[in-house]
Amino acid sequence: MSDPGSGSDLDAVIDTISVIATKRDGGELSDAQIDWVIERYTAESGDVVADEQMSALLMAIFLRGMTRRETTRWTQAMIDSGRRMDFSGLRRAGRPLVTVDKHSTGGVGDKITLPLAPLVASFGVAVPQLSGRGLGHTGGTLDKLESIPGWRADVSSEEMVDQLERVGAVVCAAGGDLAPADRRLYALRDVTATVESIPLVASSIMSKKIAEGTGALVLDVKVGAGAFLKTLPEARELAETMVALGTAAGVRTRAVLTAMDTPLGHTAGNALEVTESLEVLAGGGPADVVELTVVLAREMLDAAGLPDADPARHLADGTAMDTWRAMIAAQGGDPDAPLPQARHTDTVAAEESGVLTGLDAMAVGVAAWRLGAGRAMPGQSVQAEAGVRMHAKPGDRVRTGDPLFTLYTQTPERFAAARAALASAVSVGQTPRAAAPLIIDRVTVEP
Numbered sequence: 001m002s003d004p005g006s007g008s009d010l011d012a013v014i015d016t017i018s019v020i021a022t023k024r025d026g027g028e029l030s031d032a033q034i035d036w037v038i039e040r041y042t043a044e045s046g047d048v049v050a051d052e053q054m055s056a057l058l059m060a061i062f063l064r065g066m067t068r069r070e071t072t073r074w075t076q077a078m079i080d081s082g083r084r085m086d087f088s089g090l091r092r093a094g095r096p097l098v099t100v101d102k103h104s105t106g107g108v109g110d111k112i113t114l115p116l117a118p119l120v121a122s123f124g125v126a127v128p129q130l131s132g133r134g135l136g137h138t139g140g141t142l143d144k145l146e147s148i149p150g151w152r153a154d155v156s157s158e159e160m161v162d163q164l165e166r167v168g169a170v171v172c173a174a175g176g177d178l179a180p181a182d183r184r185l186y187a188l189r190d191v192t193a194t195v196e197s198i199p200l201v202a203s204s205i206m207s208k209k210i211a212e213g214t215g216a217l218v219l220d221v222k223v224g225a226g227a228f229l230k231t232l233p234e235a236r237e238l239a240e241t242m243v244a245l246g247t248a249a250g251v252r253t254r255a256v257l258t259a260m261d262t263p264l265g266h267t268a269g270n271a272l273e274v275t276e277s278l279e280v281l282a283g284g285g286p287a288d289v290v291e292l293t294v295v296l297a298r299e300m301l302d303a304a305g306l307p308d309a310d311p312a313r314h315l316a317d318g319t320a321m322d323t324w325r326a327m328i329a330a331q332g333g334d335p336d337a338p339l340p341q342a343r344h345t346d347t348v349a350a351e352e353s354g355v356l357t358g359l360d361a362m363a364v365g366v367a368a369w370r371l372g373a374g375r376a377m378p379g380q381s382v383q384a385e386a387g388v389r390m391h392a393k394p395g396d397r398v399r400t401g402d403p404l405f406t407l408y409t410q411t412p413e414r415f416a417a418a419r420a421a422l423a424s425a426v427s428v429g430q431t432p433r434a435a436a437p438l439i440i441d442r443v444t445v446e447p
């Protein structure tokens with residue numbers, strides 16, 4: 001006999017068309033409807049909910065939204081579609097290890113995970129960082145790390161535990177059994193224009209993070225032209241929703257709202273961003289990348305119970321770099337190997353003199369993608385060497401003819417499309433504007 005309320009029992013009383021119609025007409029889905037539709041869409045044998053029906057439901061959710069209760073249940077149903085990891089048994093020298101992770105909602109030039117994971121781990125905290133690949137204009141952490149000769153993203157659960165206990169940080173691909181419903185739903189959202197929905201983004205991110213089993217989580221929620229959510233009220237709502245979801249699931253969760261109008265650092269592209277991250281780990285690097293790395297590290301260390309730790313010191317004295325080297329070597333990478341370099345370069349020069357007043361993150365992301373740094377379809381390969389170097393950032397003075405961008409690729413026929421993407425990427429004025437803050441606000445759970 002099956003459990004009361006199991007998928008097969010509910011088949012008699014719930015059908016896909018009425019679930020879609022409820023949401024289409026602005027109604028609230030019941031817990032049973034949510035559990036059933038996710039289970040029937042994901043089950044190996046389940047052909048009850050077809051892709052075209054789930055596409056219609058996703059569009060109805062995109063247009064009508066979901067209440068907090070619905071979003072919480074939707075997230076739980078996605079977690080329940082797979083396995084939950086458990087790091088509570090992690091030990092070093094016989095003592096339990098605290099786990100803390102960070103997740104960014106995605107931006108251009110966002111290489112922060114690379115210096116951040118080893119930096120936080122260098123304080124004796126375990127950082128299990130399950131990361132993704134880039135799709136569209138945003139880069140992916142795994143694509144960046146794969147430009148290091150020998151480094152591999154696929155790590156078994158046993159290897160992950162061993163690396164966390166020995167080194168402290170692991171950045172790797174999520175196994176196929178971690179929130180598999182999200183994998184299918186995300187692929188469908190990507191081709192049905194239903195990505196930018198607060199309940200769908202929140203449940204997608206938080207189902208993976210809760211299933212991953214981290215004890216604490218810091219979310220970097222991006223706002224602006226290069227982010228999924230363009231306005232502060234939308235980004236704040238996303239942050240509040242995710243903090244509430246994490247907290248309700250027992251994960252100490254907080255969020256930082258950060259600006260993504262301008263790319264982070266001076267590079268966008270895989271090997272280029274690894275090089276820039278190494279500069280940060282060596283105690284230098286672009287000011288905005290250092291600032292965000294240190295702010296997020298402080299939040300993570302505070303959430304892990306180390307409020308007085310000083311991350312800037314571990315960047316300056318090489319401690320974080322030592323952990324980086326150990327982290328890369330543990331996954332087969334050679335931290336001393338030269339990174340791949342593009343065979344072809346091109347330069348875009350300033351057409352007028354003045355002060356740079358704007359540098360559009362989306363345009364730079366699209367240019368890097370067109371040069372070969374990103375993929376248009378899941379599974380495509382990317383060029384480790386491709387990308388864009390930005391020679392000037394907002395506030396810098398430029399003169400006519402100065403280089404604004406260097407473009408890198410293995411396939412020079414891509415230059416024209418990348419130059420087109422950058423055609424109106426910069427604005428130049430005569431009077432400097434006050435720099436907009438990178439860190440906009442923090443979102444924590446109300447006491």
Ligand code: URA
Binds near residue numbers: 106186202204205
């Ligand atoms: N990242 C995710 O994992 N899911 C989303 O929906 C958006 C960004």
